[in-house]
């Protein structure tokens with residue numbers, strides 16, 4: 001397997017202005033020195049609570065958010081500049097699926113117009129060929145071709161998410177950033193959409209950056225995971241290692257917070273949660289700055305990560 005995308009020392013800081021002169025008084029460190037890489041055909045999970053910076057990373061990858069510092073390397077080339085993006089066909093190869101299909105699909109456009117938009121931007125197809133391609137895409141996502149001239153409101157949440165997927169795969173992308181793709185859906189529909197994403201990944205060889213706050217969903221979908229908190233990575237590594245042998249106290253707390261489905265394990269669960277909480281309180285200063293932010297450079301806590309990505313930690317030093 002070879003590396004498709006690498007994020008190096010990525011920072012996205014937003015200025016906070018205040019006072020009469022609207023001076024910059026501080027910054028929101030939405031993303032602060034993160035490093036990770038996505039292999040071809042792999043699903044990489046980005047997990048963290050609301051506000052931890054996951055969407056900001058996703059948007060930066062698809063070019064919707066300017067970066068403050070760091071690099072985005074695609075197939076070995078730095079695509080931080082628009083010229084290289086164009087040369088590498090990056091904007092065609094990297095697409096995004098959003099959480100809220102209700103607002104991400106334009107209600108005034110037909111499904112045909114929505115799905116054909118990227119095709120019009122990137123391929124020089126005539127009307128008949130575009131129609132044929134949209135019909136193929138509807139087949140792939142399991143919607144009847146006749147739905148082409150309907151509007152988003154005529155579909156269920158799960159169907160709308162399929163339409164978003166059809167649009168994202170219309171350019172034959174290599175990577176899809178899926179930002180909370182199922183969190184707005186009912187549990188039963190979630191499973192259908194997730195399995196469908198796995199199916200198209202297998203058939204089309206697409207890599208996913210899968211963004212979610214839901215550890216259960218992430219466990220089902222991903223091979224490698226980064227655990228994010230307040231703009232920094234707490235821990236990063238292969239999925240099973242993170243779930244079976246978490247090293248960072250923040251990861252342990254997240255895992256301990258998952259309620260057990262097994263009634264017989266509820267007591268054990270509660271006891272474990274209390275134990276982790278006590279460990280957190282007594283070891284807080286090892287992991288957090290006094291301000292409550294994670295101490296940087298803690299990625300070394302998951303050694304297997306360094307085997308996979310030996311380049312640099314956030315100081316640019318070898319681990």
Ligand SMILES: Nc1ncnc2c1ncn2[C@@H]1O[C@H](COP(=O)(O)OP(=O)(O)OP(=O)(O)O)[C@@H](O)[C@H]1O
Nearest residue numbers: 014028030048049050051052053054055056057213
């Ligand atoms: N344009 C902006 N200006 C200032 N602050 C911003 C901006 N965009 C995001 N932020 C802040 O950056 C932080 C990270 O936000 P982000 O949306 O990436 O988090 P998230 O983990 O995706 O959360 P959620 O799951 O709720 O979307 C938050 O504190 C947010 O308020």
